[in-house]
Amino acid sequence: MPGSAPSSMTFVFERNFCVGSAPSIQMYSALYAISVLPKSRPEDGSSVRCRPGVPAHCKARAYACAVSAVFQVTDRTASSESVSVAPHQRRSQTEMNTEDLSMRLPTPLLLALLGLAVAVLLGLGTWQVQRNQWKHGLVEERTASLAAPPLEAPGVLTMSAPALAWHRARLVGTWDHAHSMVLANRIRYGLKGEDLVTPLIPASGGPTILVDRGWYPETERDRVRAALDMEETANIEGLAVDATGRTARRTGQGTWTALAPESMAGWAGTPFRPWAVIQGTPTDDDSRPPSDGSLPVQRYYPFVNTTTHVQYALTWYGIAVALVAIAVARLIVAPRRARRSAPRNPE
Incomplete structure (x- = not known):
């Protein structure tokens, strides 16, 4: 029986999308891709492909590109043409969503990667705090030397x-x-x-x-x-x-x-x-030459601290907090909302 063809989803991974972007954008994008993007499914028209310069193995799984935070996702909808689809070939949206969920990164592995990323970010922030303390001590030492x-x-x-x-x-x-x-x-x-x-x-x-x-x-x-x-x-x-x-x-x-x-x-x-x-x-x-x-x-000039270590520390800590918040929203809040809104089968 004729019907509408399912929408075709193409995930395009591009090297230069995140180059020059803030670290927070790269981290958000990486988390999104790791937790959402499915594998290639030629049978329903969806595919994952990489532009030149991105590792070829991402054609099998999009996660390699996502971890590198060098991707761009574009959603293209195929032209709506009338085609004949056999009844046994039709799949409901619920079945497709269920398959998408099964193709995500395993939750234990995702949590491990998340924990590692947060630990690294917190370590970088703490290192900047220590650098700031060391620099302040150096300023005091050199100021005393000049005096x-x-x-x-x-x-x-x-x-x-x-x-x-x-x-x-x-x-x-x-x-x-x-x-x-x-x-x-x-x-x-x-x-x-x-x-x-x-x-x-x-x-x-x-x-x-x-x-x-x-x-x-x-x-x-x-x-x-x-x-x-x-x-x-x-x-x-x-x-x-x-x-x-x-x-x-x-x-x-x-x-x-x-x-x-x-x-x-x-x-x-x-x-x-x-x-x-x-x-x-x-x-x-x-700023001005001598008056005479x-x-x-x-x-x-005396020695001054010109490096904004505190701002760097706040940046790393902020990214860590944002990453945890996104993970909670994706892994805890979103599934709960999905379960609440899902239709219940009549007893």
Whole structure:
């Protein structure tokens, strides 16, 4: 007898659907696919297929794609044409829904995956809380170091680079202008400028120390450098920084990309200490140049915590709570509603 053909459901899994999406969207989508999507059923017109770039084995089961959270589900309804369907081939919607339910991921396995996901999310949130506590301790430690009196020679010259970092240091010696180096492309106050780095030979002897003497606009290069080159002896104070392991390169214009004692020593042909000094005083606001117009600008920022660990922690905890809520809705609330609304067979 002629009748309407059943709707054809096509599940299309695509790699780039969740790329760049928030983690919560990926998690919701993954849970939906794991708990809802059926296997391929060619006999009733439904199918599961993957676009190029997605593992081929998802054609057998959609769960592989769902776990990777790289899918897109599209629902297409076949054209309603009159076809002849034999009575024994017709299936009620209740029978199809029952088969769909039987093809879902087994509840124990789904709960295990859910528990694992929640445990990982809670672990990530706790790790961010611990990182935030560690960072606050580091800020307090370095703030106290900057507030302490400056370290002076010869004691400062015997300290290791990590122990000296974020302390103020006072140095006395002689400038080695012949090996001055320029750090180019330094933007400050909306102007393109440079930092001048000059080696300082300690009065008490020992390896040379690189000193960042400050910033100046490119337009003031000749005037500033001429004034600094007139200074022969050095008696400066600044922030000591650990430059161990830093690397830099010398450009074709003769400038440098970063303050890196090891790399610069190879060019200068003389050993430098693994730490350097940024000449100047600390400031909380470097948004404007000095009011007196003095150059070079010799200021540096104290250490601050710029990483939003608390927000990251709340994000991970929030995803975990949302995942549990979705699981409860799908695995507990929805089945109860289905049982209540299901028609009862007459006794």
